[in-house]
Amino acid sequence: MARGFWSWYEKFNSVVRTFTGPAQLGAGHPEAPDIRRADAACPICGRPMTEHVVERSADQRTASRLVCPAPRAA
Numbered sequence: 001m002a003r004g005f006w007s008w009y010e011k012f013n014s015v016v017r018t019f020t021g022p023a024q025l026g027a028g029h030p031e032a033p034d035i036r037r038a039d040a041a042c043p044i045c046g047r048p049m050t051e052h053v054v055e056r057s058a059d060q061r062t063a064s065r066l067v068c069p070a071p072r073a074a
Contacts, residue, residue, distance in 0.1 A: 044068055 040049050045068045053067040 042068060
């Protein structure tokens with residue numbers, strides 16, 4: 001059963017690709033490196049991003065976290 005489905009899928013995919021073409025990767029134009037200012041303000045606390053820590057886990061399942069610096073004593 002699996003072999004029959006796979007051959008049907010390959011035939012279907014070849015017909016669809018004649019109309020759609022291969023997958024389009026990228027933005028469609030040459031892209032420059034993403035250059036960001038080092039003194040950009042944090043969207044959460046407003047302090048410079050250079051004072052923050054980005055925690056990235058080793059696995060791809062856990063989201064990265066932005067750790068804002070401790071508030072300044074008044």
